[in-house]
Amino acid sequence: MTDVKTQPPATTRVAGAPVRAGRRHRPLWMLIPGALLTLVVIVIPLLTAAYISLTDLDQYTIREWIRSPFAGIGNYTEALTDSPLLHAVAVSAGYAAIVTVITLPIGVAAALATQDKFRGRGLVRSIFLIPYVLPAFVVGTVWRVILQPDGVVDGWLGTDRTLWLNGPKSFWALIIVQTWASWPLIYLLAVSGLQAVDPDVHEAAALDGAGWWAKLWHVIFPYLRGPVSLALVIAFLHNVNNFTLPFVLFGIPAPHDVETLPVLTYVESFQNFRFGLSAAMAVLSLLLVAVPIVAYLRAVRLTTGEES
Amino acid sequence: MTLLPRPLRAVVLVVLLLLVLFPVAYMLFASVSSDLSVAAGHFWPDRFDLGNYGRIWSTTPLGRGLANSIVVAGAVAVLCAFVSLLSAYVLVRFAFRGRLSVLRGLLALQSVPGTLLLLPVFVLFSSTATLLGIQVIGTRWALFLTYLTFALPFSTWVMVTYLRGLPRELDEAARVDGASSWTVLVRIVLPLSRPGLVVAAIFAFLLGWNDVLFASVLTDPQTRTAAVALQVFGSTQEGGAIPVYGQLMAAALICAVPVVALYLIFQRYLLSGLTSGGVK
Numbered sequence: 085m086t087d088v089k090t091q092p093p094a095t096t097r098v099a100g101a102p103v104r105a106g107r108r109h110r111p112l113w114m115l116i117p118g119a120l121l122t123l124v125v126i127v128i129p130l131l132t133a134a135y136i137s138l139t140d141l142d143q144y145t146i147r148e149w150i151r152s153p154f155a156g157i158g159n160y161t162e163a164l165t166d167s168p169l170l171h172a173v174a175v176s177a178g179y180a181a182i183v184t185v186i187t188l189p190i191g192v193a194a195a196l197a198t199q200d201k202f203r204g205r206g207l208v209r210s211i212f213l214i215p216y217v218l219p220a221f222v223v224g225t226v227w228r229v230i231l232q233p234d235g236v237v238d239g240w241l242g243t244d245r246t247l248w249l250n251g252p253k254s255f256w257a258l259i260i261v262q263t264w265a266s267w268p269l270i271y272l273l274a275v276s277g278l279q280a281v282d283p284d285v286h287e288a289a290a291l292d293g294a295g296w297w298a299k300l301w302h303v304i305f306p307y308l309r310g311p312v313s314l315a316l317v318i319a320f321l322h323n324v325n326n327f328t329l330p331f332v333l334f335g336i337p338a339p340h341d342v343e344t345l346p347v348l349t350y351v352e353s354f355q356n357f358r359f360g361l362s363a364a365m366a367v368l369s370l371l372l373v374a375v376p377i378v379a380y381l382r383a384v385r386l387t388t389g390e391e392s
Numbered sequence: 393m394t395l396l397p398r399p400l401r402a403v404v405l406v407v408l409l410l411l412v413l414f415p416v417a418y419m420l421f422a423s424v425s426s427d428l429s430v431a432a433g434h435f436w437p438d439r440f441d442l443g444n445y446g447r448i449w450s451t452t453p454l455g456r457g458l459a460n461s462i463v464v465a466g467a468v469a470v471l472c473a474f475v476s477l478l479s480a481y482v483l484v485r486f487a488f489r490g491r492l493s494v495l496r497g498l499l500a501l502q503s504v505p506g507t508l509l510l511l512p513v514f515v516l517f518s519s520t521a522t523l524l525g526i527q528v529i530g531t532r533w534a535l536f537l538t539y540l541t542f543a544l545p546f547s548t549w550v551m552v553t554y555l556r557g558l559p560r561e562l563d564e565a566a567r568v569d570g571a572s573s574w575t576v577l578v579r580i581v582l583p584l585s586r587p588g589l590v591v592a593a594i595f596a597f598l599l600g601w602n603d604v605l606f607a608s609v610l611t612d613p614q615t616r617t618a619a620v621a622l623q624v625f626g627s628t629q630e631g632g633a634i635p636v637y638g639q640l641m642a643a644a645l646i647c648a649v650p651v652v653a654l655y656l657i658f659q660r661y662l663l664s665g666l667t668s669g670g671v672k
Binding site for chain 2: 109110111112114115117118119121122124125126128129130132133136141146147148149190193194196197198199200208210211212213214215217218219220221222223224225226227228229230234235236237238239240264272290296299300304321324325327328331332335345346349350353354359362363366367369370373376377380381
């Protein structure tokens with residue numbers, strides 16, 4: 085990676101003295117506050133989670149959690165064979181994938197539509213970011229009232245007491261609300277991709293008499309591939325890890341059809357007090373996000389390469 | 393350049409604006425309507441009554457929640473920006489073993505699910521009471537420590553991106569002149585990186601303001617944040633005879649205003665921070 089290159093190799097320096105002084109004065113201690121916090125609040129808890137997942141920790145043993153009975157891989161086998169975990173994985177992955185796929189054309193279309201100058205464009209761009217800016221707990225609270233039985237959506241559809249927040253339709257309610265809240269992320273990264281488009285190339289294509297769709301497809305979209313695929317990975321991760329929206333929208337215990345992985349892990353800990361089982365579920369949920377995280381790291385490595 | 397034919401562009405813009413504004417307008421309208429009208433599913437308000445904005449303060453402990461949120465998220469924002477600057481300065485200007493791993497770690501840590509950390513953080517914080525006699529759970533310190541740490545990876549990444557864009561000649565000249573690293577950082581780098589610091593601080597603030605997961609477990613009714621106060625208020629509406637929808641929407645709006653205001657004021661900075669970091 086290029087970060088090393090931002091620092092010229094010591095051998096290229098002219099004099100020896102500044103190099104030695106530079107080495108001696110590297111203020112590595114400045115990394116300590118961040119490292120210490122990360123160690124105490126992230127690394128040690130991660131290890132603790134792994135340990136708890138191997139014990140039978142419950143509300144009776146929580147005070148003396150280090151001495152709670154060892155359960156081996158019992159929690160893992162229970163999570164995989166005799167718990168709603170696999171169902172929750174399916175719900176989470178399914179809804180995250182569907183939302184990501186729906187938001188892609190919306191975000192790209194919005195970016196294309198705001199690319200040309202027109203009166204009020206600044207205002208439109210600000211408005212487009214509102215769903216993304218609003219806290220998820222506010223979004224959930226508002227949509228909960230909108231989607232209630234006999235609420236405003238029911239009134240417009242002319243239906244009677246539809247259960248959007250319970251039963252099979254709740255899955256689609258979650259998709260609708262999360263789509264509403266998350267498409268601006270794709271839009272933002274598509275806008276940044278469009279800034280790289282070379283106007284000359286675009287004009288040349290226009291002179292060749294290419295139609296607007298042909299121009300988009302052959303000239304514009306290749307510029308968007310990088311930023312938009314990055315956006316897709318990030319969007320998927322956000323959707324999978326999203327706890328607040330389902331939690332506020334449906335409450336807990338969540339309806340079966342929207343029992344996502346984060347909500348299930350939460351309920352298992354703080355409603356059922358099966359801490360060991362919950363930790364095992366959380367550790368397993370890392371597997372679900374591991375693939376997109378690795379893809380993300382690879383994608384970003386390329387962008388840092390261009391920067392320096 | 394013209395990317396879309398004008399009629400198509402108009403359709404896209406109008407449809408998206410309507411979709412975005414509908415829930416926002418609904419929140420505004422419902423907050424001034426009667427609860428009966430909201431319960432009956434009317435979109436347009438049946439009256440214009442700002443009374444909900446006054447009543448809300450005695451119905452729920454929203455005021456205390458807002459105060460807690462401002463104190464915690466504000467302190468997190470200031471400290472996080474500074475700690476991020478410290479780390480980013482070293483990461484950008486000095487070569488050391490493991491630098492690449494740290495940078496990669498910054499990105500990876502942003503994607504660790506909060507639910508994986510919630511339980512162990514809760515357990516570890518509770519043990520400080522039994523082992524050291526220090527009560528952390530239920531205090532604002534618990535939230536402060538948690539948010540500060542969770543905000544660090546992204547804020548540091550923002551600062552790394554920002555500092556890379558600063559000419560290194562300025563601070564290197566000062567170093568050659570014999571200034572200590574601390575002096576260089578505080579006198580030269582810090583004033584130059586103000587826009588980056590603002591972005592880092594705002595994202596840290598938003599993380600604290602928006603969190604429900606940790607606040608719902610680590611706080612007690614006295615230290616509850618606005619997010620949890622609103623969530624509890626919303627979920628207790630179902631049991632009652634006539635839910636006070638108007639007040640609920642007024643409360644939601646009040647919780648949204650500081651965030652929206654921050655975005656509008658610092659929009660330009662924030663967007664560059666967002667796209668350079670590539671993440672929310």
